[in-house]
Amino acid sequence: MSVTEFIANEVKSNDVVVFMKGTPQFPQCGFSGQVVQILDYLGVDYKGVNVLADDEIRQGIKEFSNWPTIPQLYVKGEFIGGCDIIREMFQAGELQGHFEQQGIAVRGAA
Template sequence: MATSDRIKALVSENEIVVFMKGDPDAPQCGFSAGVVKVLDAIGRPYVGINVLDDPFLREGVKEYSDWPTLPQVYVNGEFVGGCDIVRDMFASGELQALFAGESA
């Protein structure tokens, strides 16, 4: 399966996906840790994908989103952003609004 097809499958089959360095239990960079902290505060289940395990995936996700940095957060199949964007969206309530009216 092509890397872009793997990425598309992951983001379409899961409500929230984070392509990150490390995993949610052990982030391996401060930006990934920041995203995990925000998503844990929201309290919805999410899938963390460690891009350090797969160099093709690490580069492929950057091409897929046309976004040069990691982590990358996808909600309902759509690219949301990286750490700073996710933190700002959480602070403004915009991130939580993506789930308004839905039960966890």
């Protein structure tokens, strides 16, 4: 399986997936940590993919999304954005609404 196929499979087979540095239990950069905090606060079930474990995935996800930075959040196969976008959407209440529109349970919805 190619890196692109692996990424496409992760995005398609998980309702919410974040490609990040580190793991949800141990983020290894502040931006990944912020996204994990937001998702955990909302109580959303998600999968974390550690790009530090594989350089091909680390580069491949940037090419897959045509987005230069990590973390990257995907919801129901759709690329949502990186840390700044996720934080802004969360603060505006848009992220919670987006999850709900996609049929994803949100515990901390305002």
